[in-house]
Amino acid sequence: MLDSKIPPGAMSDKWTDFKFHAKLVNPANKRKYKVIVVGTGLAGASAAASLSELGYQVESFFFQDSPRRAHSIAAQGGINAAKNYPNDGDSIKRLFYDTVKGGDFRSREANVHRLAEVSNSIIDQCVAQGVPFAREYSGYLDNRSFGGAQVSRTFYARGQTGQQLLLGAYQALMKEVSKGSIKLHSRTEMLDLVVIDGVARGIITRNLVTGLIESHMGDAVVLGTGGYGNVFYLSTNAKGSNVTATWRAHKKGAFFANPCFTQIHPTCIPVHGDYQSKLTLMSESLRNDGRVWVPKTPGDQRKPTDIPEAERDYFLERKYPSFGNLVPRDIASRNAKEQCDAGRGVGASGQAVYLDLADSIKRLGKETIKQRYGNLIDMYQKIVDDNPYETPMMIYPAVHYTMGGLWVDYNLMSNLPGLFVIGEANFSDHGANRLGASALMQGLADGYFVLPYTISDYLAKNKPVDPKLKEHAEFKKCEKDVANYIQKLLSIKGKRTVDDFHRQLGKLLWDKCGMARTEAGLKEALVQIPKIREEFWKDVNVLGSGEEFNQALERAGRVADFLEFGELLVKDALDRAESCGGHFREEYQTPEGEALRRDDLYSYVAAWQFNGVGQVPTLHKEELKFEEVHLAQRSYK
Amino acid sequence: MSFQIFDLSRSITKKQTVAITGLMLISFVLVHLAGNLFIFDGPKPFNEYAEHLERFGIFKKIAEWALFLVFLIHIERVTSLVVQNIRAAGGLKRYAVDNSRGPRSLATRLMPFTGTFLFLYLICHLYDFAWANDQGIRSMINGKSLGLYGLVVNSFKNPIHCWLYVVAMYCLCLHLTHGVESFFQTFGIQDSRFTLLVRKLSRVFALMIMIAYSSIPLYVLYILKI
Amino acid sequence: MSKKINLTLKVWRQKNCKSPGAFEVYEAKGIDTDMSFLEMLDVVNERLTKENIDPISFDHDCREGICGTCGSVVNGQAHGPVKGTTLCQLHMRNFTDGQLIVIEPFRAKAFPVINDLAVDRSSFDRIIQSGGFISIKTGQAPDAHSLPVLKGRSDSAMDAAQCIGCGACVAACPNAAAMLFVSAKVYHLNILPQGEPELKTRTINMVKQMDKEGFGNCSNEYECEAACPKEISVSHIARLNQQHRKSNFT
Incomplete structure (x- = not known):
């Protein structure tokens, strides 16, 4: 302890x-x-x-x-x-x-x-x-x-x-x-x-x-x-x-x-291609004046402005009347995913929901909205090439x-x-x-x-x-280890790029350990990650030398660490057999689909000790005691 | 408030020195123009005006030397700034594609060149009129010396000289288009609300100076009968 | 709607600030018009790596237009052809199929090239060190409401404070002057009542440092404003000129 x-x-x-x-x-x-x-x-x-x-x-x-x-x-x-x-x-x-x-x-x-x-x-x-x-x-x-x-x-x-x-x-x-x-x-x-x-x-x-x-x-x-x-x-x-x-x-x-x-942040610009290098967040403040909705009928291909009010589902307002669009991030994200999984997602990929400013523009005027969110809207317009003053924005959750x-x-x-x-x-x-x-x-x-x-x-x-x-042998040893590690990365000279491995790892984690996690999925990821890591150390190609400005080398070192860390992330997710906050295990949910905490078993901090790459880490626990705020099921209804 | 001897070499101070000497030169341009316009009244008023100036004697000499100094400072400071600028930008050829997006105008780009041309022209101009013998052969009209008036009229009756003068005034116009506007910016008597107005006014001002000055040789060449 | 285009890139390659650089030509095929400019470079780099050619170095980080790390001169324009946009927010739909794109680093004596398109902008940090701050120590600052600030002033300060320190103003200025950067920072702090006690020393010291770093002098050509991804106004430069003039008398 x-x-x-x-x-x-x-x-x-x-x-x-x-x-x-x-x-x-x-x-x-x-x-x-x-x-x-x-x-x-x-x-x-x-x-x-x-x-x-x-x-x-x-x-x-x-x-x-x-x-x-x-x-x-x-x-x-x-x-x-x-x-x-x-x-x-x-x-x-x-x-x-x-x-x-x-x-x-x-x-x-x-x-x-x-x-x-x-x-x-x-x-x-x-x-x-x-x-x-x-x-x-x-x-x-x-x-x-x-x-x-x-x-x-x-x-x-x-x-x-x-x-x-x-x-x-x-x-x-x-x-x-x-x-x-x-x-x-x-x-x-x-x-x-x-x-x-x-x-x-x-x-x-x-x-x-x-x-x-x-x-x-x-x-x-x-x-x-x-x-x-x-x-x-x-x-x-x-x-x-x-x-x-x-x-x-x-x-x-x-x-x-x-x-x-x-x-997972609920209001990001959706993914639009496999070349994509990063996701862009739209401030959550947009939810103050934007209403989140999807069409009621799955696969509705009409333009959002053509969908009448009666055929829209403002799912956050419907499910959480007291917080509405302002529910915490984990809840907003999970609900967006739920709608998309049910086929009601919008956009080319079907992996997006609408965030609609139309009502606020009607109520407050375009100028006020522009003053509040002008820079966000400009950014959206630049990336997506669409005008949020006229058509609703499309958003999807992203790791944040x-x-x-x-x-x-x-x-x-x-x-x-x-x-x-x-x-x-x-x-x-x-x-x-x-x-x-x-x-x-x-x-x-x-x-x-x-x-x-x-x-x-x-x-x-x-x-x-x-x-x-400073003359201690440990400093010399660490310097040498670092130099050797860099040399090792440079000497592989394989066929795949660093980003290629990073994308592969990222996709695996997003699928298996993203917004919703299952025991089977996590176990699958635990099998896959060491394989990707092994492949990385065999087949990554980092050009240039260590004695110069070398951005590929910088990235290689970071991705190598992600490949080790990812395993711990999944291990922890598997170990925590409950749902809480951003960690949603599908096996543990209330009948309404809300996260189900298991306070009797998991009211602790899981602190992991490293035992070597690929080795099972040791779990140390810190008991969490709640003296002031009494444990309760979160409700934003 | 105590007066601190401030560092004249600081970039902004240098620029402000250029601006203030520029302003002095503009006032000279205006005064000079006022005198020149007497030419439309004929030989007598024009020559009287010139003689009137001579009567200031020592003060005129001082004013001339002061003006010379102002010119010198203006030119020296600008040269130093330009040299620094070229060095800062890493030489004259900077980018493979020259494709500026901003409002950089011809007047702005040509600033050092219009300035240099004006300076060279000024020497000719002084040689022509100020240092010439105003009772000499070049002042004779119909066999009779008409003093400075004669000198001017004879010179401008030569179309090459006349048009050289007009070209010089065009350079002055370009120089002032940017210069006047810049003065306000460099001295910080500017506000974003007036930027466009200041720009327009400085253009109008520069154009008027050019028209007023150029009217003299053109009048002499094409209208004045002798 | 997105489509695929083919481009020819002419990219500046330079080992470090001591060695001379030169242009290299690369083909960029099948570029999706929804890509950002940096994503296009990523794709080219992936291909170069596979062909065992050293990938092109370029600075970038947030890729959402706020950190100020990215920036190159694209076809003669700092951050490329779209107004008020950083390179990372420039999308390929602004280019046409078959176009030649010339990519160069920001060039200025005060921004030595580190590698290819990456330059050293630490001169900006040193300018801030010379006075771009308010000397308050961490601790018991007075309550935030004890000092009302006119909304207009606060908004103007924010207009200036938006500067992301990318250096495009220097790259675009024909004289490689840093006046827009310096004036924005000076003005942000000088206009606020909190910044007033240090107004004069701040103004003088930052201008001194700017000169020392080897930046050029402003000749009021306003190329900086046109290139600024945050569209910071040149009226800040006028204000700096004014405050500098007044600060000479202490």
Whole structure:
């Protein structure tokens, strides 16, 4: 049984007590500690900036050319906070409650409560940084409602909230770089974690321009490297998003928790060809003003505008009258799939449902709709070549976010001392399903307001690392392993491309371990994945050398990791014989087709220990106790 | 508020120096034009105007030197900017396909060339009128010196000279089309609401300058009877 | 409706910033018009790999037009022929069957070529480091509602803040000037009350750094605005010019 190190006391006092009891590092000693931060998304950039402000030496690593490119930038809709500015009954307690319930009771209560507590500070911090949140004519901040919540607690900056928040964090990072207290390593990918005597001591990186492999040592390593959605090949993640950093840490002993909790976002632009390289998300905020429907008759080939009202099925409004089109993501996605499986899907592939803005345009006027969603509609128009002001948009669910990640305790530290994991890369706050506008909140909460306290507590309890440790044989060994691994990839010179394997893996996972999973399907996938992996190591073709800018090589390393990780994902999905949130096992559903949790058996976090490629991993459990929010069947009816 | 000696080498400061010297040159162009237009009144008022200027003596000399300095600064700053620009763009031949999408006009593209041409023409112009002997052979009309007036009329009776002048004024027009508009942008007295208006007005202004100046040689060549 | 077209690509290939580059010609056959430009390059790269030819390097990441990573000069135009569109959002339906497409990297002294179409834009980061931020530390910032900001100002700040830092303005500017990028960032922060205390130092320092990086000078040709995938207005440049003028007096 894993120890989550949740502080004692009442739920609402835990974080305050923790902060008071946490050990502090003397200001003069802070600069003697070095923290390695991998990733510059909302979590990584905000953590690096905040730690540097405290006085620690920070080194920041990212594979992109600039910290501002991290995929947090693509988040559209907004960020939640319990400010209750609209006076509609919101509170920290309600945000906490909604998040635990929305996560289908598979998240850690204490973490979620802390998240709700610090949510308000995030908004204050971002406004002070100059993030141009939407405002009303009064000059005060505007809020909107978002999927899965009945209060308007979402702050937004047009359809580019993620971009603006990331630029805020990026600017804070740049401010610290200019003071010389952060060193940036751009186009540098972490390829291994160095663990000495059970403690995380550093990382091995490859410079993507020169191919140089280097060791970096620090007093703590922080991973803010995002999620693993790209294991499905097609997802709304950036092309570069990968599991490599977390997976290689996992291979060095860090436990991977709940990998089967993946979020399928309901409103994405449908797939249109086998050349497709990624899927594009349309912000969920569209569901505020858009109505989701399919024709009542399967196989109806008429144009959507020709289908009369009586022959349309607004299935979300029909099944969930109180939440309607605003049900949580997992429910909206699953219902769309259900309609398509029943043959009522629309579009050339039959894998799409309509999202119709017509009623809102009639009610509010085209101008208002344009103001709210103009950029989304433009984007849709560019990709699909169709005009949403006149014909309904077509949407279909797509992999979007991963709730699972490396296991961390209350301090955001993994089971390996010195290895901290923040943002989407960890597993802690969203349980089995994340609510809209909560990812930005969690990333910034971890980076700005949680990690600086918890990491200080850890550092205060440990002496600064001896510089001589850099000469330790383990660093040399890891460097060599990485170099050999790269050489191995380059030496295969087979016939198939990296993307070819990635597509094959992705399709398998989407079919067998996507929106709905069955025991037979998962078992089948467990047979197939090792075969694809074996084939990969025999027949992949990576041209060029390791001593130059080589994008195929970068991708090969990432896909190799996905091929190992995918197996764990499926194994976890098979092991969790219940349905909850984004994890829907067809065997476990209520008579109405809703997810059926089995709290008596699966009310735990599944944290997996690596035992070797292709070997059965060891399961460690962390019991989840619900003291504040009582276990209940989620209902959005 | 304390005055800080600011760094003249900063790109924006350089550009603003070009803009402000440009503005001074435009005012010179206007004053010069006003004087020139006396030619339509005949020899006497025109020559009187010229003599009137001479009476400023030392002040005229100072003004001339100041004007010369303004020219020099304008040209030197622009040259430095152009050299920097070519270097920044990595040479003159940049892309295999030259296919700009923006509003880049002929006037804009030709800016350094119209400027250079104007400068060369100016030297000829000074040689022709300012440094020439206004009682000499070139000022004689019907055997009698008509001073500067005579000098001008004789010169422009030559169609080549006349049309060279008109071409120079066309260059001035192009130069001002971009220059005037640029002045507002570079000095930041601009607002997106007025961008188009400013663009139109600077075109109209440049065109009027060209017409007004060119009217003189054309009048002399085709209308004036002597 | 989608259809298949055949194209000829003339692509700039360059090993690194020290070696000279040259154009290579590749055929792109059976390209679906619903593909994005980068997906078309993916298809070509797959084929090249199978023929044991090094695939074309090009920077890209989000492929939804927001991260600012992608960008090349397509037939002489930064991000290609469609206004307000990044390369990843440019679709092949904008090209015709049999067309020759010339693909080059963004060219500027301040953007050295890394490999093929990938360039180094870290100069933009260094410009931000010189002052593109508000110096607030993480901690107890005042309540967000303690400082109302005029809606108009906030909206203008957002208009400027939309810049994705892709560098198309530099690529399109005949002088390789970075004024649109710098002015958008300066203006985003300067117009907000939070950014006012550092207005002057920010303005001066960012312009200084811009010059130091070797960018050219703005000659008001407005090619940048035409190439900007976020259609950021050149009026920001006018405002930067104005604020820079005023910031000279402290």
